[in-house]
Amino acid sequence: MKTIKSKRDFERVFARGRRYNDSLLRIRVAPLDEGDPGRVAFVAAKRLGNAVFRNRCKRVLREAARSAGLPIDGYDVILFSTHNTHDSSPEQVASALRRLIGRAGL
Template sequence: METIKSRAEFERVFSRGKRYNDALLRIRVVPTSEGDLPKVAFVAPKRLGNAVYRNRCKRVLREAARACSLPRDGYDVILFSTDKTHDSSPERVATSLERLLERAGVVCG
């Protein structure tokens, strides 16, 4: 799974991407440039809690992303955890993620 790492990549997704919200997670999606590999990032803001709590949230997001076969061709996606992500199963988060991806118009890969 190719991940977004650089500040420039994050800023590109934030400035050009479109945001979609759900109770279990939020996503920001942007089409990739021609020839670029699709990438994904996992974010758990500090306001959610300590490092152990945030790492659990990111593990749940990563498992949900695998279940939804992210990253999908042609799109960069950033997944943000919410306060409900921690207590949810990866399967429930994957269902919410699929619903958000459909709203975003991201085609199945």
């Protein structure tokens, strides 16, 4: 799975992307140039808790992204965890992610 790593790419997604929210996660989706492979980023803010808490949130997000079929060609997607992500199963988060992807029209 290709991931977004550079600050410049994150800023581009924030500038050009659209945001979609759910109680289990938030996503930001930005289109890429024609033919580019899609990429994904997983974010857990420090305000959520300690490193163990944040790492669990990112593990749940990674598994949910695999289940939901990310990355999608032609789109960069950033997944943000919430407090509810930690206590949810990857299947629940994947279901919420599929709903958000549907709302985004992907």
